[in-house]
Amino acid sequence: MNVLEVSSLEKRYKEKLAVKDISFQLKGGACTALLGPNGAGKTTTLNMLAGLIKPTAGKIMAPDSPDDIREMIGYLPQYPAFFEWMTGKEFLIFSGEISGMKKENAERRTEELIALVGLEEGKNRKVGQYSGGMKQRLGIAQALIHKPKLIILDEPVSALDPFGRREVLDLLKTLKKETTILFSTHILNDAEQICEDVLFLHEGVLIEQGAIQEVKARHHKLRLTLHFNEDSHKYTPILKGKEWIHNMVSDGKRLSFEVADLDRDRARIFSLITEYEWGVTKFESSEVSLEEVFMEVIKK
Numbered sequence: 001m002n003v004l005e006v007s008s009l010e011k012r013y014k015e016k017l018a019v020k021d022i023s024f025q026l027k028g029g030a031c032t033a034l035l036g037p038n039g040a041g042k043t044t045t046l047n048m049l050a051g052l053i054k055p056t057a058g059k060i061m062a063p064d065s066p067d068d069i070r071e072m073i074g075y076l077p078q079y080p081a082f083f084e085w086m087t088g089k090e091f092l093i094f095s096g097e098i099s100g101m102k103k104e105n106a107e108r109r110t111e112e113l114i115a116l117v118g119l120e121e122g123k124n125r126k127v128g129q130y131s132g133g134m135k136q137r138l139g140i141a142q143a144l145i146h147k148p149k150l151i152i153l154d155e156p157v158s159a160l161d162p163f164g165r166r167e168v169l170d171l172l173k174t175l176k177k178e179t180t181i182l183f184s185t186h187i188l189n190d191a192e193q194i195c196e197d198v199l200f201l202h203e204g205v206l207i208e209q210g211a212i213q214e215v216k217a218r219h220h221k222l223r224l225t226l227h228f229n230e231d232s233h234k235y236t237p238i239l240k241g242k243e244w245i246h247n248m249v250s251d252g253k254r255l256s257f258e259v260a261d262l263d264r265d266r267a268r269i270f271s272l273i274t275e276y277e278w279g280v281t282k283f284e285s286s287e288v289s290l291e292e293v294f295m296e297v298i299k300k
């Protein structure tokens, strides 16, 4: 069942067409990553879904809650504003009350959320004293206060150090069990770790979408890496002429390239190694990352 269905969505800011005719669906219970470089249109798209800005054209539908889409969405903006003089607990109760909850319900929900996002220790400290990771976890709790079916998070980990990033990614993994998640990021590795589905946005256009495994399979490539006991540049002329070798990178003693058929091309490489008696110290094969697939799709 789709939680959200978006069709032909478009946003124009004066002369700038920031989002161009994009269509996609969000499956209930799935985690979807909206990926794209700076300026791709991620924030504009999320702001339209959250009802903060009006689309120039297109439709946003929620099959399950057709009357009040905003009710079913919890949103964490890229730069959330907190009242730094409130404690985390006070801030959540206040957020619940301004979203229309009765005080006792807001208090009950706050306790649940504090446990869920792991803020027990800091709940009575002022938000101004929180670390970046704690603030993001508080922001996520705030987005969840009214038990939304879908939470939308704009770059929730981009501004965090590696420790804070891990905290928030782990929290998102836990939340996947309870709610549908859509989050934007330009760090593809984060998406790969926690999401099932991806949307690739580039210059306002949705250039690829679907299950991560399917997207990878569509652009199926594998990377072989050879480690030599000397500078690998010496070996590139022999490999350059082979039509089955793509995107070769020579980096010190290491040489890597993409191939389409691992078994066939591994055998080809082994026969070259034997023929030329190359001093190979290590041989590795790996799947290309989502990041490499994305760069490939953008180039096309």
Ligand SMILES: Nc1ncnc2c1ncn2[C@@H]1O[C@H](COP(=O)(O)OP(=O)(O)OP(=O)(O)O)[C@@H](O)[C@H]1O
Pocket: 013, 016, 018, 036, 037, 038, 039, 040, 041, 042, 043, 044, 045, 186
């Ligand atoms: N209010 C606005 N008025 C005019 N142009 C805007 C406005 N907001 C965004 N834009 C432009 O629309 C394009 C998309 O911006 P948007 O912020 O949605 O991208 P983004 O993918 O979220 O980028 P980032 O990762 O840098 O946040 C950019 O070219 C941006 O300059």
